[in-house]
Amino acid sequence: MRSFILVKHILICLGVCIVVFALSCRKKTAPDKTDVNQAGTQTTVKLPAGGVAATVNGNKIKETDVQVLLEEKLKEISANVSQLPPAFLEQSRQQLRAQILEQFIIEQLLDEKVRQAKIEISDEEVINKITALVAAQPEPLTLDEYKKMLAEYGRSFDEEKERIRKGLAYQKILEVQLADKVNVTEEDARKFYDANPKQFETTEQVRASHILIKPVYTEGGDPNKAIAEAREKAQDLLRQIKEGADFAKLAMSKSACPSAPKGGDLGYFSRGVYTDEFDKAAFKLAIGQISDIVETEYGFHIIKVTGHKDAGMTPFETVKDRIITMLTDNKKSELTNQYIESLKAEADIVYPPDSGI
Numbered sequence: 001m002r003s004f005i006l007v008k009h010i011l012i013c014l015g016v017c018i019v020v021f022a023l024s025c026r027k028k029t030a031p032d033k034t035d036v037n038q039a040g041t042q043t044t045v046k047l048p049a050g051g052v053a054a055t056v057n058g059n060k061i062k063e064t065d066v067q068v069l070l071e072e073k074l075k076e077i078s079a080n081v082s083q084l085p086p087a088f089l090e091q092s093r094q095q096l097r098a099q100i101l102e103q104f105i106i107e108q109l110l111d112e113k114v115r116q117a118k119i120e121i122s123d124e125e126v127i128n129k130i131t132a133l134v135a136a137q138p139e140p141l142t143l144d145e146y147k148k149m150l151a152e153y154g155r156s157f158d159e160e161k162e163r164i165r166k167g168l169a170y171q172k173i174l175e176v177q178l179a180d181k182v183n184v185t186e187e188d189a190r191k192f193y194d195a196n197p198k199q200f201e202t203t204e205q206v207r208a209s210h211i212l213i214k215p216v217y218t219e220g221g222d223p224n225k226a227i228a229e230a231r232e233k234a235q236d237l238l239r240q241i242k243e244g245a246d247f248a249k250l251a252m253s254k255s256a257c258p259s260a261p262k263g264g265d266l267g268y269f270s271r272g273v274y275t276d277e278f279d280k281a282a283f284k285l286a287i288g289q290i291s292d293i294v295e296t297e298y299g300f301h302i303i304k305v306t307g308h309k310d311a312g313m314t315p316f317e318t319v320k321d322r323i324i325t326m327l328t329d330n331k332k333s334e335l336t337n338q339y340i341e342s343l344k345a346e347a348d349i350v351y352p353p354d355s356g357i
Contacts, residue, residue, distance in 0.1 A: 051063035051064075051352070052352060053065075053066045053101050053104070053351075053352075054101060054104075054105060054349060054350065054351050054352075055348075055349070055350045056105050056108040056109060056347055056348070056349055057108075057109075057112065057347055057348050057349075058348070059108055061101065061104045061105065061108065065104065066097060066100050066101055066104065069100050070093065070096055070097050070100055073096050073100070074089065074092065074093060074096065077089075077092060105344070105347075105349060106340055106343075106344075109340070109343040109344065109347055110170050110173060110340075110343075111166075113173045113343070114166075114169045114170070114172075114173060117172075117173060117176075119169045119172050119173065121165045121168045121169050121172075123161070125165075125168060126161050126164050126165050126168065127143070127161075129164055129168060130143065130146065130160070130161070130164055131143050134146045174336055174339070177335065177336070177339045178332055178335055178336070181331075181335055182328055182331045182332055182335065184324050184327045184328045184331065185324075186320065186324070188324070188327055189316075189320050189323040189324045189327065190316060190320075192323055192327060193316050193319065193320075193323060197313065200313050200314045200319060201311070201312075201313060201314075202309065202311060202312055202313065202314055203270045203271065203311050204270065204271065204283070204308075204309065204310055204311045205268045205269060205270050205308070205309040206268065206269065206282050206283055206285075206305050206307065206308050206309075207265075207266070207267060207268045207269075207305070207306045207307030207308070208265075208266050208269075208282045208285075208303050208304060208305045208306060209247060209248065209251060209259070209263055209264035209265045209266065209303075209304045209306060210251070210255070210257065210259070210264050210266065210278075210301045210302060210303045210304070211234070211237060211247070211250060211251045211254060211255040211257075211264055211301065211302040212255050212256045212257040212298060212299050212300070212301055213230045213231075213233050213234040213237070213254070213255075213256060213299050213300045213301075214230060214256045214298065214299035214300075215227045215229070215230040215299060216229070216230070230299055230300055231293065231295075231300055233254075233300075234293050234299075234300035234301075234302060235293060237250055237254060237302060238290075238292070238293060238302050241290060241302065242290075247263070247264070247290070247302075247304050248263030248264065248265075249263070251263050251264030252264075256299065264304075265306070268307065268309065271283060275296045275297065275298075277294055277295065277296045278294060278296055278301060278303070281294045281301075281303050282303050282305060285303065285304075285305040286305065286308075287305055287306065287307060287308055288304075288305070288306070289304070289305055290302065290303070290304045291303040291304075
């Protein structure tokens with residue numbers, strides 16, 4: 001589902017209202033939906049035939065469109081949480097359907113504004129935006145890599161382009177609405193900082209590296225012997241370190257922890273991140289000190305503390321820009337929601353008599 005997540009993130013980056021994001025991966029309308037079950041057999045899920053979920057200024061939203069997206073969302077929930085009670089799924093179905101219909105309505109309203117403003121987004125704008133966004137991901141992609149990834153998930157790059165084109169058009173509509181209305185100053189940031197001190201408190205932290213030796217258990221073997229051998233190996237490594245061996249090099253070659261390639265470095269951490277035994281040993285060491293053998297449920301550790309930070313407050317200058325960005329985003333979100341609510345209030349939205357809405 002990486003393509004779904006990536007495309008959703010792209011629309012978020014465009015600044016489109018959150019209620020529109022879930023439409024980024026809507027599939028084509030179909031009376032039937034073909035799926036593949038866990039055994040690999042194709043099955044057909046019947047969707048409600050025909051019907052109108054709502055009309056927005058005379059434009060129909062088909063129930064089949066709503067149901068297609070609804071089934072996708074329910075499948076995601078079921079995949080992430082196993083053995084859900086039927087009552088929970090039914091409640092989720094009702095809530096999700098209402099949310100999805102709301103999303104379709106908002107999209108219709110924004111589409112109208114785009115048409116009225118005669119906004120057109122060129123292919124060059126779309127390609128440039130996609131290229132920049134996929135390159136800025138935690139795992140950067142080229143445009144060709146992105147196209148390949150979409151193909152692997154059975155998605156059309158042309159359809160993705162149209163979704164991005166729509167997102168850019170929405171962004172232009174919203175930019176007009178937000179113009180000159182969002183101006184967060186350093187003074188605003190300082191007021192937020194002073195009013196919310198707990199958000200900027202820092203707990204005591206240490207930075208430590210460690211070497212982890214795990215017992216090697218074998219089928220039919222004596223577990224006590226495996227534990228004794230691991231302890232003996234750790235003690236030998238501790239002896240080497242005390243005699244001048246390089247801690248980081250030993251960690252890289254001997255440690256069973258994923259931190260081994262970094263010389264055992266765990267970075268800074270607060271109390272409670274690791275086990276009690278590990279915490280007690282790490283937080284009582286001075287910078288540069290090395291622990292004795294520390295036994296935890298994971299095995300035997302040799303810990304070296306390389307840094308220490310006292311509890312306190314993060315200085316305002318350190319977080320100022322982050323606060324300004326947060327307050328700006330919050331204001332944009334508030335104004336966007338107000339604008340969409342005003343569109344809804346002015347629109348002629350009609351639901352079927354039996355919809356219960």
